[in-house]
Amino acid sequence: MSAELKILKQGAEAKLYICNYLGKPTLIKERFKKNYRHPDLDTSITKERIKNEARSIVRCKTAGVKTPALYLVDFERRRIYMEHFEHSITVKDFIINLKSTTNQGDMNTLDVYADLIGGTVRKMHENNIIHGDLTTSNMLLIEKDPSNIAENTKWLNHSNIELVIIDFGLSFIDTSVEDKGVDLYVLERALISTHNDYPNLFSRIFEAYKSYSKKNIKEIISKYEDVRARGRKRTMVG
Amino acid sequence: MVIAIGFEGSANKLGIGIVKDGEILSNCRRTYITPPGEGFLPRETAEHHQQNIHEVLQEALDQSGITPQEIDVVCYTKGPGMGAPLTVCAIVARTCALLWNKPILGVNHCIGHIEMGRLITKANNPTVLYVSGGNTQIIAYSRQRYRIFGETLDIAVGNCLDRFARVLKLSNAPSPGYNIEQMAKKGKKYLHLPYCVKGMDVSLSGILSYMEDRIDELLKDYTPEDLCYSLQETVFAMLVEITERAMAHCASDEVLIVGGVGCNERLQEMMGVMCSERGANIFATDERFCIDNGVMIAHAGALAHAAGTRMPLEHATVTQRYRTDDVLVTWRDD
Known part of the structure; x- marks a missing residue:
């Protein structure tokens, strides 16, 4: 079987292969051995992350958050087999591609997606799923009904687009407000550094997050402010 | 001129x-x-x-x-x-x-x-890991700013090492970090410590208090050398991991390590292994810079x-x- 594997790319902590598993297009995420870290540490981190990823995907399913479907977990070979979206774009690439256009309608589409992201993150948090690595690289856009629209305009047709959250390796289940605050802060920081040409993106997402549900929202906001203050105002010496 | x-x-x-x-x-x-x-x-x-x-x-x-x-x-x-x-x-x-x-x-x-590192190493547009007693940041350049992609959520890595050196009462000459590094070279037995990575950020205060709180017990089973070794292996693995994540995120194939902790040879070695596994180049300077x-x-x-x-x-x-x-x-x- 390994002969048929085609490497798609090498991410930060795993090699991604595509294959056909039980007749379905499948993505294999192999957390290969990291030689820079101590073997004991490497084994325990890898095992834990495979477990977290599988657990969160299942939990997202019950929460109504779209993720790749989980097909198989293979601890021996450090692999997870999951659904592969052949036609998708990362939110990161979508936003970068937007730069070439100044069309107001396109900006409205970005707002629609920002609202969608805010609502989706809130949905995860309501179910105590902490993603742990919320960046626009870990969000995909896919079509609900596959169309033949050209690649450059297809992703603007927002009524036919769904948001998929991926990469749950750093995720965990926790009820604490602190972890939700950190999760939001990580997202904010990723947006500031990656999409600095859209300075209002996070506030739009955060508004959608807040209005999605009122439960616990005051505590989450104040915890997020705490975490933010720790990062931004920390004394930095030397 | x-x-x-x-x-x-x-x-x-x-x-x-x-x-x-x-x-x-x-x-x-x-x-x-x-x-x-x-x-x-x-x-x-x-x-x-x-x-x-x-x-x-x-x-x-x-x-x-x-x-x-x-x-x-x-x-x-x-x-x-x-x-x-x-x-x-x-x-x-x-x-x-x-x-x-x-x-x-x-x-x-x-x-x-950052600029000194670029001058000495001739790295052109690297992802920068800036690690010192007061700072722990992953930085990359974009549109007229050095932007911070990841950083510590609490204390800096140098601060974590220095404070652990104080727990062990190691000498501060020439620097506590240097003495930890020398001790770590003799460490054999690895102790599992809290490992805390949040996306491209890290949290280090938990590791320090974990060790501070249990130091007397730990010293029954581990030598001070083992503890220095385990601490370095753990915190550096966290740093290399977030650097790699930032590189993947920015599609970068150069890393520059700067700051006082950057002269730690074990950190440079670990970063070098990570870089060679993904076809990237590592740049670092010595203690003068x-x-x-x-x-x-x-x-x-x-x-x-x-x-x-x-x-x-x-x-x-x-x-x-x-x-x-x-x-x-x-x-x-x-």
Whole structure:
């Protein structure tokens, strides 16, 4: 079987292969051995992350958050087999591609997606799923009904687009407000550094997050402010 | 052609350096060393700088072979750092600028490290891991700013190592981090410690308190060498992991390590393994440039000065909190 594997790319902590598993297009995420870290540490981190990823995907399913479907977990070979979206774009690439256009309608589409992201993150948090690595690289856009629209305009047709959250390796289940605050802060920081040409993106997402549900929202906001203050105002010496 | 002098004193190192178009004419330094088990405090550190700054200045001028009249710009560290030590250098820098009738320029300490690293290693557009006693940041350049992609959510990695050295009562000479590194080389037995990565950020305070709280028990089963080894292996693995994540995120194939912890050979080795596994290049410098120094301030100031950045004397103040991404990078056009 390994002969048929085609490497798609090498991410930060795993090699991604595509294959056909039980007749379905499948993505294999192999957390290969990291030689820079101590073997004991490497084994325990890898095992834990495979477990977290599988657990969160299942939990997202019950929460109504779209993720790749989980097909198989293979601890021996450090692999997870999951659904592969052949036609998708990362939110990161979508936003970068937007730069070439100044069309107001396109900006409205970005707002629609920002609202969608805010609502989706809130949905995860309501179910105590902490993603742990919320960046626009870990969000995909896919079509609900596959169309033949050209690649450059297809992703603007927002009524036919769904948001998929991926990469749950750093995720965990926790009820604490602190972890939700950190999760939001990580997202904010990723947006500031990656999409600095859209300075209002996070506030739009955060508004959608807040209005999605009122439960616990005051505590989450104040915890997020705490975490933010720790990062931004920390004394930095030397 | 720009000749610049740089004054650095944001922490326990006092450094003065002179640079001429990227060529180092002098690089002089004194370090304030405290007794084992103690850290350095702002007031005593400032006193150390006061007592040494004139001698270091004379030494830097003598070594460089130039006269104050040949200098084009007087640079000093505006921040971030400890207020009192920063003030000492700022006062002397302002005095020199007035005496010699030269323009003055305040420099961001972190930018000094990055530009010095780029100069020495010739790295072009690297992902930067900046690790020191006060800072832990993953930085990449985009649109006229050095942007922070990841950083510590609580204490800096150097602070974590220094404080653990205090727990073990290791000597602070030449530096606590250096002594941890030497001990770690003899460590054999690996202890599992909390491992805390959040996306491209890390949290380090939990590891320190975990070890502080259990130190007596831990020393029954592990030698101090084992503990230094385990601490280094764990925190460096976290740093390499977030660096790799930032590289994947930015599609970068160069890493530059700067800051005092950057001269740790084990960290460089681990980063090197990660880089070779993904076909990337690693750049690092030795203790002359990793550890705080005056040349880096002179060099970063010279770049900004040549690009037209000016600072009126009344703005030549210091600030304890000065973010890397606050600085408009006027000297890069990519």
